[in-house]
Amino acid sequence: MLYREAGQFKSSYAADQAIFPIAQDRWAVWAFLAVAFLVVPFFVNDYWTNAILLPLLIYGMAALGLNILVGYCGQISLGTGGFMAVGAYASYKLMTSFPELNMIVVVLLSGGITAAVGVMFGLPSLRIKGFYLAVATLAAQFFLVWLFNKVGWFYNYSATGQINAPDRFLFGFQLTGASAQPWVKYLFCLTLLTVFALIAKNLVRGRIGRNWMAIRDMDIAAELIGVRPLMTKLSAFAVSSFYIGMAGSLLFAVYLGAVEVGESFGINVSFLVLFMVIIGGLGSIVGSFMGAAFLVLMPILLKNFMVDGLGLMPVTAKHVEILLMGLLIIFFLIVEPHGLARLWQITKEKLRMWPFPY
Amino acid sequence: MNAFVDPAGMSGHSGLARGEVLLRVDNVSLSFGGVKAITNISFDILKGEVRAIIGPNGAGKTSMLNVINGFYHPQEGTITWRGQVRRKMRPYEAASHGIARTFQNVALFKGMTTLDNIMTGRGLKMRKNFFWQCLHWGPALKEENEHRRKVEEIIDFLEIQAIRKTPVGRLPYGLQKRVELARALAMEPELLLLDEPMAGMNLEEKEDMSRFILDVNQQFGTTIALIEHDMGVVMDLSDRVVVLDYGRKIADGPPEEVQSNQNVIDAYLGVPHGN
Ligand SMILES: Nc1ncnc2c1ncn2[C@@H]1O[C@H](COP(=O)(O)OP(=O)(O)OP(=O)(O)O)[C@@H](O)[C@H]1O
Ligand SMILES: [Mg+2]
Numbered sequence: 001m002l003y004r005e006a007g008q009f010k011s012s013y014a015a016d017q018a019i020f021p022i023a024q025d026r027w028a029v030w031a032f033l034a035v036a037f038l039v040v041p042f043f044v045n046d047y048w049t050n051a052i053l054l055p056l057l058i059y060g061m062a063a064l065g066l067n068i069l070v071g072y073c074g075q076i077s078l079g080t081g082g083f084m085a086v087g088a089y090a091s092y093k094l095m096t097s098f099p100e101l102n103m104i105v106v107v108l109l110s111g112g113i114t115a116a117v118g119v120m121f122g123l124p125s126l127r128i129k130g131f132y133l134a135v136a137t138l139a140a141q142f143f144l145v146w147l148f149n150k151v152g153w154f155y156n157y158s159a160t161g162q163i164n165a166p167d168r169f170l171f172g173f174q175l176t177g178a179s180a181q182p183w184v185k186y187l188f189c190l191t192l193l194t195v196f197a198l199i200a201k202n203l204v205r206g207r208i209g210r211n212w213m214a215i216r217d218m219d220i221a222a223e224l225i226g227v228r229p230l231m232t233k234l235s236a237f238a239v240s241s242f243y244i245g246m247a248g249s250l251l252f253a254v255y256l257g258a259v260e261v262g263e264s265f266g267i268n269v270s271f272l273v274l275f276m277v278i279i280g281g282l283g284s285i286v287g288s289f290m291g292a293a294f295l296v297l298m299p300i301l302l303k304n305f306m307v308d309g310l311g312l313m314p315v316t317a318k319h320v321e322i323l324l325m326g327l328l329i330i331f332f333l334i335v336e337p338h339g340l341a342r343l344w345q346i347t348k349e350k351l352r353m354w355p356f357p358y
Numbered sequence: 359m360n361a362f363v364d365p366a367g368m369s370g371h372s373g374l375a376r377g378e379v380l381l382r383v384d385n386v387s388l389s390f391g392g393v394k395a396i397t398n399i400s401f402d403i404l405k406g407e408v409r410a411i412i413g414p415n416g417a418g419k420t421s422m423l424n425v426i427n428g429f430y431h432p433q434e435g436t437i438t439w440r441g442q443v444r445r446k447m448r449p450y451e452a453a454s455h456g457i458a459r460t461f462q463n464v465a466l467f468k469g470m471t472t473l474d475n476i477m478t479g480r481g482l483k484m485r486k487n488f489f490w491q492c493l494h495w496g497p498a499l500k501e502e503n504e505h506r507r508k509v510e511e512i513i514d515f516l517e518i519q520a521i522r523k524t525p526v527g528r529l530p531y532g533l534q535k536r537v538e539l540a541r542a543l544a545m546e547p548e549l550l551l552l553d554e555p556m557a558g559m560n561l562e563e564k565e566d567m568s569r570f571i572l573d574v575n576q577q578f579g580t581t582i583a584l585i586e587h588d589m590g591v592v593m594d595l596s597d598r599v600v601v602l603d604y605g606r607k608i609a610d611g612p613p614e615e616v617q618s619n620q621n622v623i624d625a626y627l628g629v630p631h632g633n
Contacts, residue, residue: 226453
């Protein structure tokens with residue numbers, strides 16, 4: 001009886017269209033944000049940021065971006081890894097060419113550059129759909145990785161072919177480089193993700209988001225009510241790539257510090273992020289984060305359980321983990337094809353009824 | 359019944375007087391490879407009327423609507439819209455010039471709620487740019503709420519308040535057809551093309567739908583082109599009827615006249631083609 005909307009009447013359309021129309025949800029979110037921003041930074045250490053928090057935030061950003069394209073606009077993409085690489089290399093070039101550039105600007109510009117590249121590779125989407133588009137984006141993935149390997153200019157002709165993030169400071173705190181503090185990295189990523197999650201939510205509940213979904217659900221009808229397919233699809237590619245580019249930028253500059261393109265941005269990354277989106281829930285902002293959390297946390301939990309709990313060899317545990325993850329993904333797709341977000345929604349609907357079953 | 363639109367104040371409308379020619383197709387022919395869907399058809403639609411298009415299955419009725427709103431481009435003939443002659447329409451152009459339609463097989467946005475489906479119909483009238491959309495605040499929020507108000511009026515008009523927040527995929531067929539009409543009305547069209555709006559409905563639903571169509575026509579002055587198989591409905595609703603058979607026009611005139619036309623009777627009985 002604690003969680004329900006009874007008595008919470010909406011007196012305006014604005015209130016009815018609020019992100020979290022139910023007061024309990026609103027409080028929960030504020031509390032969650034308060035803990036994330038005000039409490040967690042005092043307790044984070046290297047293990048927590050590197051193993052859990054940064055991957056969670058950064059892959060959350062990537063999943064959010066991909067979900068805009070796949071979940072909201074219905075355009076399939078297997079090029080996520082490649083687009084993240086664009087963000088990473090854009091950051092590297094910006095950081096080395098303009099050492100004074102503020103890191104926020106670097107990340108945003110990297111997103112912008114990736115958006116432009118995304119639009120280029122999104123152009124075929126006007127003509128081709130479904131599997132064919134998937135193949136086209138797959139080509140983008142391989143082309144981009146090849147490009148960053150091949151053309152020395154992108155990695156400043158370094159002998160190893162790697163790119164390394166130079167030391168950069170934000171408001172006097174070291175953000176990138178070996179001696180950056182965990183809490184600085186964490187807060188930087190958290191802030192960006194929070195702001196851009198809000199922007200994504202705003203976009204999808206307004207005109208542009210409705211046009212994306214209209215194209216996804218019935219492109220012919222959408223066109224006949226005045227939605228322009230090219231503009232709409234390209235805007236989805238642009239916004240999606242912007243987010244994915246920022247994720248790539250953060251992964252490189254803040255999280256890894258050093259990157260070899262094939263290793264960090266290969267096809268497996270494309271699939272990983274796609275799985276996050278599918279498991280979390282296509283067409284759901286919060287689902288993107290749930291999917292990212294699931295695929296980041298589950299392997300860690302499984303590994304800890306098997307190695308520390310069952311005393312398995314780490315190598316064996318790794319194999320079992322991969323196997324189990326595969327099974328879990330299949331299990332989820334069968335049990336709830338609409339993803340974790342849908343499960344969560346059903347739980348909330350049940351809670352709203354509680355304690356009465358109907 | 360709520361009057362939600364003041365016809366005089368509607369944007370994008372021609373200002374043609376009732377009874378003037380709103381749309382005319384001249385000698386239009388359309389074929390797909392070897393299949394001739396439409397052969398040399400001409401007719402007009404007058405401002406303010408309900409114009410029925412009837413004919414047996416495969417006669418080319420849907421193709422005709424598709425030509426009118428630019429989804430198909432005819433090989434021959436011209437389309438005159440508000441006095442402007444053109445070889446073909448384009449979907450975006452048709453939509454922004456006030457032509458809306460519903461589909462024979464419901465073409466709703468399945469994953470979206472009733473409300474969002476109808477709101478999408480207002481997209482062309484929304485102006486706030488990408489930046490404001492990101493903020494969803496200030497002018498963008500104001501615009502969103504203004505359009506929400508309009509949409510709520512349409513929801514009241516079509517009596518679908520209860521399914522406002524329901525994903526349309528879960529709705530029964532009859533209601534889906536109604537939501538589709540709502541989405542078309544949200545565009546505040548000057549010409550509304552309805553492709554078998556009552557197909558698959560029971561008697562009560564048909565009566566409701568007939569009433570809505572008449573109300574739209576009479577209260578808002580919306581011109582309507584209606585494809586319908588139920589002759590009773592056609593007789594009740596339409597001012598003039600054009601009859602197609604095998605892609606050709608075989609009759610055109612007031613309902614009573616068309617009904618007693620020998621060509622039409624033969625076509626429906628399948629006499630000339632022994633179908
Ligand atoms: N996209 C298309 N490609 C090929 N042939 C088509 C296409 N659209 C329509 N046709 C053909 O054109 C002819 C007319 O079809 P249309 O759908 O316009 O008929 P209709 O009068 O609407 O029939 P119904 O009452 O069954 O809806 C049919 O022979 C049909 O097979
Ligand atoms: Mg038809």
